[in-house]
Amino acid sequence: MDFDLPESAIAVRDGVRAIAGKYDQEYWSRCDAEKRWPEEVWRELVAGGWHSLAIPEEHGGAGQGLLELAVALESLAEGGAGGAASFMYLLTPAFGGLTIARHGTDAQRAEFLPKIAAGELETCFAITEPDAGSNAMNISTHARRDGDGYVVTGQKIWISGMERADFLVLVTRTIPAAEARPRTAGFTVLLVDVGEAVEAGTLTYRPIPKLGTNTVASSMVFLDGVRVPAGRVLGEPDRGFAVLWDILNPERILAAAGGVGSGELVLRIACDYARDRAPFGRPIGANQGVAFPLARIKAQVELARLMTYKAAWLWDRGRPCGSEANIAKLTAADAAWQAADRAFQTYGGMAYSLEYPVARMFRDARIAKNIPVAEELVLAHIAQHELGLPRSY
Incomplete structure (x- = not known):
């Protein structure tokens, strides 16, 4: 068993992190408040080819797989985008590029994929x-x-x-x-x-x-x-x-990657505050009541990352990954929500202020427990297919 990321995924991680690092939380809060697409970030992703990772090289892409796409999404979310990152990698890179590359005819691939790779077509x-x-x-x-x-x-x-x-x-x-x-x-x-x-x-x-x-x-x-x-x-x-499941499983895997990245981002923001805030003469992060919940969430995020990478690795090899995709989505969404909830608590009353990003991350993290599939249905799938229990729906 090899738990090292391939060099291709490491290059993706570093490249996307470099882009994400140029944009602070004020930028993401402004995009959210103005209800506008993060066009500046999207253009940088397109210019670097970071959106077309799963498109074959002969059509202008990088010829990589779902694992690299998941790492890119995770890195963008962790780098500052949070929940906004998921749609940037789902809408066109996955729903369009990945699906057409895998299921399109030769004519469809020739028509659509070069335009997606060039940033000229979105889906x-x-x-x-x-x-x-x-x-x-x-x-x-x-x-x-x-x-x-x-x-x-x-x-x-x-x-x-x-x-x-x-x-x-x-x-x-x-x-x-x-x-x-x-x-x-x-x-x-x-x-x-x-x-x-x-x-x-x-x-x-x-x-x-x-x-x-x-x-x-x-x-x-x-x-x-x-x-x-x-x-x-x-x-x-x-x-x-068959096409539908090759859309839904990658969607769940990428949603999980977004949850992992968002969880890491929110933890970092919470921990920075816990190190700096000292109302009683020492940082609140020195209190186990603050530190231990954050440490537990870090463990949950790491576990979700492992399952996300495993699910993507299986999909790239054409192997069954339905249970892994569901488990990755379940655990990552919960970790991201727990991180946002705990960050809210760590900030205390200041979390309610829109001057800080915590309220936005709190809002964005909650929906991941419901989409792209409700956690109750994931649990029903696990109960039936992994535990052999009677079908419940």
């Missing part, structure tokens, strides 16, 4: 619906075959990044759930030209007011007769479930 992903959240089997957005393409009708919710996306990676049903045998049949994943559909008036979206992660909008999306050419099917028609 987002749509699966969740008002009546089909964690239960993806019940999605009802329907793609009907019509001549040389498909016509899509339906509604999606909590779709992040629509305001920036050139293409939407859209999960549809081409066989209704009630008719699908087995129930995993009948999924078709489509690449939807957002600008074309908006111009045609068949796709509209409306941002949802939300508590945190304000550097990217999350929207209701309405599809009313969106036309998609047959050449924009990702994978095979009616057999998109």
Whole structure:
């Protein structure tokens, strides 16, 4: 067993850390307050190729894997971005670059990947619906075959990044759930030209007011007769479930990497305060009531990092990683939340002040326990598949 990161991942870690180090907490708080994408950081990531790590070299990328992508996300989060880092690596590098590289046709790879690598094309992903959240089997957005393409009708919710996306990676049903045998049949994943559909008036979206992660909008999306050419099917028609899991598992692994990085960042901020704050003549960090909870969270973060790297390593080798991805997401999200909660307590009343980053990190960390999959469903998966207990849902 070798627990050393490969040289490729070390180079990624150092390169992304160098970029993150240029931007302080005032920058990230300003982006959040203004509800704007961290464009300056994104441009630096694109210029250095740090966003296209998983795109093959022949299409302008680095030809690396999910492990390097996870390390990049972790490093950006730890370097100062916190929760904002996750969407910067999920929306286009993972949902677009990683998915098309793995499941796209030769023509699709040639069309999309060089543009993604050059920073000329961005993507987002749509699966969740008002009546089909964690239960993806019940999605009802329907793609009907019509001549040389498909016509899509339906509604999606909590779709992040629509305001920036050139293409939407859209999960549809081409066989209704009630008719699908087995129930995993009948999924078709489509690449939807957002600008074309908006111009045609068949796709509209409306941002949802939300508590945190304000550097990217999350929207209701309405599809009313969106036309998609047959050449924009990702994978095979009616057999998109394999593509779907190759989106969802990396999403959970990258979300875990974001949790690990965010946990490290918040711990660092809390510990800096605990070393400096001395209301009774000595630093509050000298008190075990302050130090021990922070030390325990550090242990949780390190354990989450190990499982995150393992899950990414398995995915890169084409091996089953569903349980590892779920466990990584569960433990990293909880570690990040515990870190944010403990930082809030360490700061005392000052945590409530927006002059400090703790309130923002507290808000951003909480949602990770619910997305991209609720921790209760992760626990149900572990209970069934790892412990052999009866299915609960």
